[in-house]
């Protein structure tokens with residue numbers, strides 16, 4: 001976070017204009033033509049992470065959770081609501097943080113309005129305890145090495161924040177599979193989720209940074225302002241967006 005804060009401040013620094021006007025006139029040839037307008041200083045457009053964008057607080061809309069950034073407290077439980085909408089297949093009674101639920105309902109309605117059809121909500125909020133069971137099940141299914149890239153240890157999952165959701169469109173196949181990214185619904189999600197404050201969190205070929213294989217179905221709510229900036233900046237990971245270290249592996253072994 002410090003690196004981002006420093007980058008943000010440094011990005012706004014400009015040379016005082018007097019430094020150009022006070023140069024010795026006999027040596028004009030040494031200087032760039034000062035009659036030309038100076039180029040705009042490079043200002044890093046991303047928002048100041050402090051204090052409006054806390055990345056460390058579990059209940060922050062902007063919290064960054066990855067293999068190096070467990071939730072604090074590790075068994076954090078957010079306030080959640082069941083996501084209910086006639087525009088979504090919410091047969092699984094998925095829960096999300098209220099603000100993320102509202103945005104998902106808006107996105108579901110847009111998907112229907114724009115001809116994609118109903119998105120299915122496969123997984124939303126997952127508790128610390130449930131994530132522990134899920135991770136153990138993944139190890140049994142895939143072995144530990146692959147499980148580590150497919151699932152998170154408890155306390156390290158975005159799903160525990162109530163801000164992450166897995167979506168699908170079962171009638172197009174590829175339910176919670178990488179080929180979802182090539183379906184009509186998957187393409188629509190990847191191109192439009194930002195309009196509703198969501199981003200595709202684990203994009204193709206970003207495993208060395210995110211620690212996870214491609215998950216075109218896993219969306220993270222970050223709010224519309226940030227999602228728009230992320231989209232316009234063509235970012236692929238939140239780690240790069242905020243200037244955080246890559247998180248391919250767990251910081252401390254929890255074995």
Ligand SMILES: [Zn+2]
Pocket residue numbers: 123159164165166217218219
């Ligand atoms: Zn997920």
